[in-house]
Amino acid sequence: MTATPTVPPVHHHEEDTSRGTAISTWLKGQYALYILLALLIVATITRGSIFWGRTNLTNLLLQMSIIGVVVLAQLIVVLTGGIDISVGSALGLAAVVAAGLFGGPSVLLGLVVALGIGGLIGAVNGWLVAFRGLEPFIVTLGMLALARGLVYAYGNGIPINPEAADSYASFGQSTLLGIPVLALIWLAMAGLIAFLLYRTVWGRRVYAIGSNVEAARSSGIPVKATLWSVYILAGLLVGLGGWLFLARFASGTSTAGNLLELEAIAAVVIGGARLSGGYGKVFGAVVGTIIFAVIANLLSLLNVSTFLQDAFRGALILVAVTLATVQIVRKRKTNPTQPATA
Amino acid sequence: MTATPTVPPVHHHEEDTSRGTAISTWLKGQYALYILLALLIVATITRGSIFWGRTNLTNLLLQMSIIGVVVLAQLIVVLTGGIDISVGSALGLAAVVAAGLFGGPSVLLGLVVALGIGGLIGAVNGWLVAFRGLEPFIVTLGMLALARGLVYAYGNGIPINPEAADSYASFGQSTLLGIPVLALIWLAMAGLIAFLLYRTVWGRRVYAIGSNVEAARSSGIPVKATLWSVYILAGLLVGLGGWLFLARFASGTSTAGNLLELEAIAAVVIGGARLSGGYGKVFGAVVGTIIFAVIANLLSLLNVSTFLQDAFRGALILVAVTLATVQIVRKRKTNPTQPATA
Amino acid sequence: MAFTAVGVKKHYPGVKALDGVDLEGYAGSVLGICGANGAGKSTFAKLLAGVETLTDGEITISGFPHPVRNAAEAERAGVLMMHQEPLIIDDFTVGENVWLYKLREGRDIRPWARKVDTNSAETREVLQGVGLGHLSTRQLARGLGPGQRQMLSLSRAAVTKHKIMILDETTASTSEEHFNDILRLVEREKNEGTSIIFVSHRLNEVFAMCDRIAVLRNGTLVKVLDAAETDPDEVTALMIGQALKALARPDPVHAAPDQVPALSVRDLHGGSANGVSFDVNPGEIVGLYGLVGSGRSSVARTITGQRPAAGGSIKLHGREVSLPNPTAAVAMGIAYLTEDRRLEGFVKDFDNGENMSLVALPTMAKAGVVDAKREKTRIRELISEYQVKGGTKTYTRNLSGGNQQKVVVAKWLETDPEFVVLDEPTKGIDVGARSNIYQIIHGVAARGKGILVVSSEAEELLSLCHRILVMRNGEIVAEFDPEHATTDDLVRTALTHEG
Amino acid sequence: GQIYPSERPAEGPANGVRSDVSDVVIGFAQQQLQAPYFAAMQVRAEQIARDQGFQLLFQSANKDPAIQLNQMQAMMAQGADVLVVNATSVKGQTEMMTQVASEIPVVYIDTSVPETGMTSVQSDNLTIGRESGKISAQRLLDMGKTSIKVAILTGPATDEFVGPARRQGFLDGLEEGGLPYEIVAEQSGDYAQDKGQVAAENMLAANPDVDLIFGLNDSMALGAYAVVNGKAQYENVYVAASADGQKEALALIQRDGCEGRYLSTGLNSPSLAAEEALAIAVDVATGKTEPSDYPEESFTLAVGIGCENIEEYYDPNSVF
């Protein structure tokens, strides 16, 4: 995988004590933020009044919250150097079973079931990766197919509407101080993951494993247990995502979470995380989530021909990442000991 | 305190000259082969006469040849530590444009066009990865969307039938010594890639870059140029795949190559390649291709319900890789410096 | 008694790294372990630290109820190990690397346990203690050189409780100055009753530090000596089975008055190099000495295209060259043996053969197709020429540190370069093989090539070179003729502060 | 608070009645574009919008209800007056569509969500399938078969409504036509020609004695046709589709007449459906009619197409 260009310059000796310098150094690394900024400017110029309208902003927040939680799950897995392509199916299974088990009589029971399903899937993935030493890609690919297959089998492809569909629906569109509750849940999760990653021993272990698993093991870090816990936590987040899905759509459709994995990985990567592990930030992942949601929203608002939407989205991604690294590439020129690909 | 005064016996590494040992060492590493063997046994028990029938074997070979070429493309990219998730869309675009350009008057012109499109896409991907230092995942994700979008835009979603549809169809069904020509093309490509990887300076460089890009760079290997050539070659192979698609289906459908990327990566990984680069074999990739084709064929022959197919496929993958590594994990126990996740 | 090893065996597929070693260590005493490359020193250290699992035998540590089985248990038993390839997490800051062992099992297992402050005054003090006071605790470890990495991992000694400390070639790429830091640290540890194991190929250091010396050979223990009652010659003899011949100095070069230098550098800037000028004549071996961080590697990297020059000119045989990248340099016949074996030295997934032919491969190929037979024959020759302990098909990553170094040296000299830069060429190589490498270097010089050797070991330069340049703060401050200079001269010149 | 305070369906256009057609904005939320049928619907809808001068917002959801909701919301944010929706899920969008329909009138096309929206213009998949099945039965009876073995190419597992209806319809048609059948294999071809071809290959390899292989749309049946066409071992295998009337299929029926192996298909005209649905939408937006004027559902023309009536329906210049 290519080295993430946001890795700070190699040699600097002085302590950056002044706050100004710290902020400017930080700003230099945030190329995801510039992409977002550019997108927002485009949005403002082309569809300003609609884009910034209350309705649209509310929609945007709702659209981000489910994938947002999944992106967080993907992030912690990617930090360990793994990848989880089963997130979409797992979300689907969590949603469908939470909607269908015992008839889906209550929103709270649904939450418990969804977390249970998600956690279980995460635990299986994690066990195979951590204790069996299997490639995360192939494990989660198997799980991708298995979970999606179970979704189909559970409802024979027909959506499952929980008994408590009304409660789900009204919960899903409730707001607090004008902000959708689902979005608040997402942001709370982002805060929680940030706390775990940056403030706890567990978080440091996750980064250490992703950066250099052999050094981590030789240092006595419990690599397997940590890896397992990462996948379980990711599974729980995905389960939560499934529950949020129910809240938003009030129905467990068999396509729930379809292809979410690609978008989640993309958001994590555009947010600056390194797929080979050890580097990545929650803030970046959140920005990455917003970027993809804004792109989709904007293409809709601009009423770009459906035939061309994919092409536009692709071109946008390519142009954005290329432009954002122009400056970084220039920086690298003066510092070529940095690998072109690492 | 004990000191052994006797001069210790000199021990030195013997070269494994005996052929027997070499083969048994090789066999130990081929867990993909065991998965395939197990599958074949299952196939023989459940549907032996049909599975091994001439018709079905011909079908199987045909079903493998398109994805087979794409798997080879994926393999060389994965060997450098990259990933190419645009292969499916690129194949689709190559097929559609080859079918539509100038009305698709000839099979040979179609080949040239398909190779041109594939090579161009590969060149763009490779340029961004090699010279701009971008993450292959995000680059090829952008290309995935862009190429698919162009497919839709090119034919407004409606299949494009080349003027030479009949010649394509009859070429696609032709056999040589009873073996479908498409399959022969695939195998010839496998041979070519094997030759390039194992016998040439270029091949050695590919492995070096994938395994340790800094050492490669520092040893004077032209990292960027080599990376670029890898993506271009991969693009050409994918373009060839698009042409094979036309030969087989005689129509450039807008879904051509959809989701091929996941299967290609999976085949490469189950064939023993390491996603972080530097390790992987053509033989493994070919076996991986066969494994997935046999799974799909078998599920069809057993007439497994559509609702259950995905679940079966997923469970099969999980069980296969888990079982196959039981022995490997045991070996690793004695050698715990091996990374759990590579 | 701090630890007892009884009948310790460690077998890898095809290799008996250790084959029944009995060894004891005492509290407050330093045990040196000597042996040729691949004798099993690092293996013993790793077994003691629980990083590898025993094939057979038992290691008990006093005060710990049962034999140790893994790294976590060894840590609880009080073992602290400095690995030959230091355990540094590149994506962590310097401060976080100091406190890395706080992430171990047994302590702070609760997931919500808060991490320690890694930028505290204590952290800075600890870094000061190992001569890294100038580093920021917040900078990433990624950019550190090999010497700095060693010292950084050593800093953990000050923040970890331990009863046994293992130093595996911690001094291999550090200069005399840092050895004094280490010596001080070891004295302190000894007084606190730590049992210390010191592995090094520099016998003078071993004798300066150790109370007892264990000699390993091919995985078995030859003898344990009392340091006070033995001398380097006896140890060498036990190690490699013969006494070492004194090294011959290279034949002096007689430069013709109008001779064009093989390499001519003027006012070079780049990295921490700051206006460096010097010439190297054909057939001449020039040494570059300085303390860690004096800018030697920056010079070496700049003149070999590993990093672009920020200013100045480089002439190869009188012709000005531009070296934007290593590919260009290699094409011009300039070789750079890296000091960072781990990062740039060899390809992890290549066997010895593939690593040794990596650079020279195009010369073994026709139209890009490798002549497999020719490659194989040549590799076989190289393995024996460089005394690599391992086969052509052995993965280089599975070799002992010193043997890896031999592979890397062979890789570069095999290209028959016009100009060679060797950065710490004998790092981790045992005394026997070392003289072999010196002879090979002399051979290259005798063929009229220019050679620049960077080393932290003054003694090495004095016996190997025709001329020695000393660097300080990115500039060349003095030139010595090894005939008339001593180690002391070099060290003093390198240390002197301006003013 | 709540984002959609009411559950009652909107009683008039979202932004009030427009006096002129050129001020009207209509959102068209298509379920997918992966099959030519849906793509053709878009082409026709855009034509109509150009002809009549209203603004058309067209989006396609890749068969995903979640994406579809996002797109409908974006259309509303852009000031759409009426939505034309081809639902992605019959059962799974009830609450979602209740919420949406409380703010804007919804006209369903092709696939509807019962009890929501104002009306739906549907193709009667059951009847279409039945008509095609009857024609196939007749052809096979004429060949002297008294009972047949059938293999079916179905849609993906997510196909909850349209596919099953077409399948049932076709089988009913065989029965009504007086031809007993036995289903020997049934595999998904994802409504795509290439996937259909592969599935047909496998089913035929396992059951070479199949008499008829039918697909739930023409694309898949065309894939099956490519398998049997020109292969001696399959010379007694015939192909049919329950629906769509795709141009390439009609061309085959036209070419080979009543000797051909592509027996029948059903008419499911994307153009007809688009025309009807958009007409309703424009009428409501301009105040010509009220949402409450419409019945819950209306069906487009359903006929089977075989060798005898092919002339009426084959147009080599149509998009679809």
Ligand SMILES: Nc1ncnc2c1ncn2[C@@H]1O[C@H](COP(=O)(O)OP(=O)(O)OP(=O)(O)O)[C@@H](O)[C@H]1O
């Ligand atoms: N992971 C491994 N797999 C196979 N063989 C190994 C492995 N690690 C070490 N060896 C072998 O074990 C032997 C002893 O290695 P060790 O690293 O202990 O030597 P050493 O005495 O430390 O040498 P040096 O002075 O070069 O560091 C060597 O022959 C080496 O090739």
Ligand SMILES: Nc1ncnc2c1ncn2[C@@H]1O[C@H](COP(=O)(O)OP(=O)(O)OP(=O)(O)O)[C@@H](O)[C@H]1O
């Ligand atoms: N561009 C630069 N600007 C400032 N400092 C730099 C630059 N490049 C390298 N350095 C630092 O300068 C110091 C000396 O680097 P160099 O590697 O050239 O010296 P050295 O004498 O070989 O030291 P070592 O023994 O650590 O390799 C190192 O700490 C390095 O991090």
Ligand SMILES: [Mg+2]
């Ligand atoms: Mg060692």
Ligand SMILES: [Mg+2]
């Ligand atoms: Mg140096």
